[in-house]
Amino acid sequence: MAFAAINSAGKPITAIEEAFATEPSLKKRVYDAIGATPQHTPLFEDLARYTSSLLARTAKTASLPLVPPPSEGPAAKKRKIQNGGPEVTAQAPVDIKGDAPIQFSVEDVSFAIPQRKKFTLEVTAGSRYLRARNQTTKQVEFGIPMDRIRHALCLPVPEKTQKQFNFCIIPEYADGVTPPPEGMTTFECMVFTVPDGPAKAAFNGSGQQIGNNAGETAEALIRKILNDNLTTTSVVRPDERQFVSAMPEAHRKSEKAYHVKAFRGSKEGYLFLLSSGILFAFKKPLLFFSFDTIESVSYTSVLQRTFNLNILARPSGGTEDDTQEFEFSMIDQADFDGIDTYIKRHGLQDASLAEARRAKKYNVNGGNKTEDGTVGAEGAAEEESELQKAQQELEDLEDEDEEDYDPGSDDGSDGSGSSSEEDSDEDEFHEDADPVSDGDENLVEQELGSEAEDVGDDE
Numbered sequence: 001m002a003f004a005a006i007n008s009a010g011k012p013i014t015a016i017e018e019a020f021a022t023e024p025s026l027k028k029r030v031y032d033a034i035g036a037t038p039q040h041t042p043l044f045e046d047l048a049r050y051t052s053s054l055l056a057r058t059a060k061t062a063s064l065p066l067v068p069p070p071s072e073g074p075a076a077k078k079r080k081i082q083n084g085g086p087e088v089t090a091q092a093p094v095d096i097k098g099d100a101p102i103q104f105s106v107e108d109v110s111f112a113i114p115q116r117k118k119f120t121l122e123v124t125a126g127s128r129y130l131r132a133r134n135q136t137t138k139q140v141e142f143g144i145p146m147d148r149i150r151h152a153l154c155l156p157v158p159e160k161t162q163k164q165f166n167f168c169i170i171p172e173y174a175d176g177v178t179p180p181p182e183g184m185t186t187f188e189c190m191v192f193t194v195p196d197g198p199a200k201a202a203f204n205g206s207g208q209q210i211g212n213n214a215g216e217t218a219e220a221l222i223r224k225i226l227n228d229n230l231t232t233t234s235v236v237r238p239d240e241r242q243f244v245s246a247m248p249e250a251h252r253k254s255e256k257a258y259h260v261k262a263f264r265g266s267k268e269g270y271l272f273l274l275s276s277g278i279l280f281a282f283k284k285p286l287l288f289f290s291f292d293t294i295e296s297v298s299y300t301s302v303l304q305r306t307f308n309l310n311i312l313a314r315p316s317g318g319t320e321d322d323t324q325e326f327e328f329s330m331i332d333q334a335d336f337d338g339i340d341t342y343i344k345r346h347g348l349q350d351a352s353l354a355e356a357r358r359a360k361k362y363n364v365n366g367g368n369k370t371e372d373g374t375v376g377a378e379g380a381a382e383e384e385s386e387l388q389k390a391q392q393e394l395e396d397l398e399d400e401d402e403e404d405y406d407p408g409s410d411d412g413s414d415g416s417g418s419s420s421e422e423d424s425d426e427d428e429f430h431e432d433a434d435p436v437s438d439g440d441e442n443l444v445e446q447e448l449g450s451e452a453e454d455v456g457d458d459e
Helices: 002-008 014-019 024-036 038-063 218-229 333-345 355-364 378-383 386-404 421-429 443-458
Strands: 102-113 117-124 129-134 140-145 149-156 164-171 190-195 202-204 259-264 267-273 277-281 287-290 294-300 306-313 324-332
Touching: 014 024, 014 038, 024 038, 024 202, 102 129, 102 218, 117 140, 117 218, 129 190, 149 218, 149 277, 164 218, 164 277, 190 218, 306 333, 324 333
Parallel strands: none
Antiparallel strands: 102 117, 102 190, 102 202, 117 129, 129 140, 149 164, 164 190, 259 267, 259 324, 267 277, 277 287, 294 306, 306 324
16 A cells, blocks of 8 residues: 555655665565655665665676786686687676666576576666576676577477476577687576466566466566567577477377487487577587588488487588587487488588598498599489488499409309309219300300200210
């Protein structure tokens, strides 16, 4: 009542508004206390001013450059981008102004990257930051400007009994493929999880609780807020028209799965084949291959039960010397057709029969083919699936073995293929047979002559 009366009178207290701008629920409690005991209003104003001064002091201290104390030990190492990228400085600073107006916030959000902890997720107005606030210290610990976010993905969490969603927020130069320019700071990726249900503690900028509309889930609410504020992209979700696994969700058999399990070295993760690219998640670091960075895709180690997927990626604006190959192994063979269809649909080049790769395959298998002998019909190869190519290679090898066979290479052979085991058997049983005549004699006359002699002997 008192809070409503103050607002309706149009007399909010400036000091309290500034001090508790980021804490709408606390601000409401302060106004409620003032309404119940108006005589304590000066006390609350003094507390609010003191709180604002503390926040300002903290912000000023945090904005100062960090100068490490002198030490005789080795210098601190800089964080490196994975896969051999250049070194970069640490996480870029975030907007930690205590008086930044809040457009949206939701409490108790579980983060996995860059920290495994529960934070309050916030979207600021004006500056438009997506950031995480420590729920104990009330300090902003990390964040990303909305205009620096290049990919925003909302994905079902695999292999969970209860349905959940992971939001993957990928800033520019943080996809694991394209490193930042030298000397430029970058923002780290965010991965946070929300359950498949209504948001329990979501607030708008006025401190009013939202998200209780019938049928509106936390996932839908956050996705809507992000889409309203993102400037360079929108939230992408899996689509069965792009890819759906041949196997259902492990713990929810009635639901379709949009991922495939794979290994990156010894690290287990999941591949998501999306309308904007291919993601490997959810372990740190995330790898996202947008279509403009994929140079080619190929298959290796195609076995009865599993196969490997190789992605040759080139950083945006990079040269051939900057390409890197990423191998994802132990993918279930049941998902081969779906992945192959996805690759063809998006026109990703299949490099399974590239010259270097084919030469390597033959050398490993002990074959005698040289690099010049491996040239095939590239146009037809692009239309075939990997399994068809493997079958064709085996048939070609068999045909070449037959062509290389020279039956006339043995001494005393007439070049007609008479050096077989059957001929050897005939030699054993007919020791008095005439020697083989020269190859330029008429074989028909020879056979007729032999028959005539046999008839004469019988008579």
